[in-house]
Amino acid sequence: MMSDVLDQVLYDNGINKYYCDFIDRIDAVMIGRNIVADLKIKGTYKENSATWHEYFHIQTCPINLIEAPELLQKKYETIAERKTAEQCLPLDTLIELYEYDARSLEDYSEALELDTEYIGKTLMQYQSIYGYNHRHGEYMIHSFVPFSIEKME
Known part of the structure; x- marks a missing residue:
């Protein structure tokens, strides 16, 4: 149910989703209009949570957070968390x-x-x-x- 809704939202917004094996404790990242999720969470409820979070980064964040100052990182993390909460x-x-x-x-x-x-x-x-x-x-x-x-x- 939730994963079907999420897949449709990604499709409607032209966002692709890929998987790879992350070494660190990262569940998912956004790269441009792509979401890359950790293979270890594929098919789990954690994948849905992480994907929604990254989707809202794509929708609300105009900068590359990895290279951004810590204050901006926190600001856009908070925005993504609130948007995800409102949606999910x-x-x-x-x-x-x-x-x-x-x-x-x-x-x-x-x-x-x-x-x-x-x-x-x-x-x-x-x-x-x-x-x-x-x-x-x-x-x-x-x-x-x-x-x-x-x-x-």
């Missing part, structure tokens, strides 16, 4: 899955086809953005880490 794990989706009894990172991972590490990172990012007791529509999100929510009457 919007608050409405979190709430909907919670209503369908998703309670653990593994539940969300299975439903969204994203790795648990990414989901945990995104929830921590939302916690820093929204804080505690964030009102979202008819719901009160008391905490993102751990995820605690209730429907307001």
Whole structure:
């Protein structure tokens, strides 16, 4: 499901995806309008998370991050992380899955086809953005880490 959507988004935007065996701890990189993912993550939920992240680098980053100053690297990493979160794990989706009894990172991972590490990172990012007791529509999100929510009457 998620990988099919992702493949279509890449195709529609003229972005190619390749694989190679990375030596370092890199999951994926963008080179021009290409995404190169590590062979070790091919076919996993981690591949989906890493590919979405690199896709948003292509969409939002006008410079080569490898050669950029550290401050700019951090800025564009944050932008890509937020865009990826908005696309893959919007608050409405979190709430909907919670209503369908998703309670653990593994539940969300299975439903969204994203790795648990990414989901945990995104929830921590939302916690820093929204804080505690964030009102979202008819719901009160008391905490993102751990995820605690209730429907307001």
